[in-house]
Amino acid sequence: MACFLNCVRFDVSTTITDKPTSKESGVTCYRSWDDVEALTSNFSRLIGSGGYSSIYMARFSGSGSHKAALKVHVSSHRLYQVFRLELDILLRLKHPNIVKLLGYFDDSEENGALLLEYLPQGNLQEKLHSNNKQVLPWRNRTAIAFQLIQAIEHIHEKCSPQIVHGDIKSSNVLLDKNFDCKLCDFGSAKVGFSSMVQPPTMSARSRQVRMVGSPGYTDPHYLKTGIASKKMDMYGFGVVVLELLSGKEAFSVEKGEMLVHIAAPLIHEILDSSVDIAEENARQFLDPRLSSDSLDIDEVKTMLSVAALCIGRPPSLRPSATQVAETFIEKIPSLSFLGCGKGM
């Protein structure tokens, strides 16, 4: 167990600072937009896009020349606030399962860009749901879930002020060359005490805009009340675990179907009964592409139970990230064999 803890579980709480420390952390501040253009060879290769931004392949010359990803926020006053929030948070965070900030550009008005470490395997959503012939093996799936919960545990419990991510979903989970995971996109985060309270001045209209969230991942309690808390991240995490188990999307646009609804009978079986989940029911829920994989059905049941508790109601009964991490350590033995996700 000691080796397991050394290899897999990271505790870097001592590296957390209360204030952004760009100099100390070696983050480069670019002074002109020309410098930013040069990093991306004139924005020649788009590698991703989101609601707020476009992501371009870049080159970063720190110690040697490395591939990097440049996230350029759409130019507007409102989205500049989103950029500032993400920048301030990334300057504070240092964790092996959180995307690393290498540099940034900030014109202090409307335009901002973040230079991030490049994650060559893209995001988890594509890995699980695109018509990819390469199937993510079971042990990588357990490792990704474990690494993700460590990232969440870090922002919830180990940094000051504490952070609620606010948008945990598989497209915000990036994968490196070994399929180790890094949480990204802190543009919806809530920091410190404000994360628990809905601003009293928020108009009904702006509340609606802010509370839409990502289909299939948004905590119904948050949709109803507008009160953000760590438990909404646990809900998003539960949905990602269901995706890892079933290989199904959180929300299918074609079928208009949510994964939490497909999983509901099984979730009720887990939450309502004191008896063990029937093996057959657990197997039926599993991604059929995993059938030839050597997986341990007890690990499947543990993952299912964790997902059920995370999406359960009321939010106060959901486990904390620390409790989930401890359950994984205790009940998912395949994690101990990982050199952290080198299975593909």
Ligand SMILES: Nc1ncnc2c1ncn2[C@@H]1O[C@H](COP(=O)(O)OP(=O)(O)OP(=O)(O)O)[C@@H](O)[C@H]1O
């Ligand atoms: N560092 C990176 N390395 C490789 N690909 C990345 C990186 N950062 C982002 N991407 C790609 O770009 C996509 C969008 O990134 P991100 O979620 O940060 O943007 P966003 O505008 O905040 O999106 P959202 O609509 O979820 O708010 C990711 O899902 C991923 O495919």
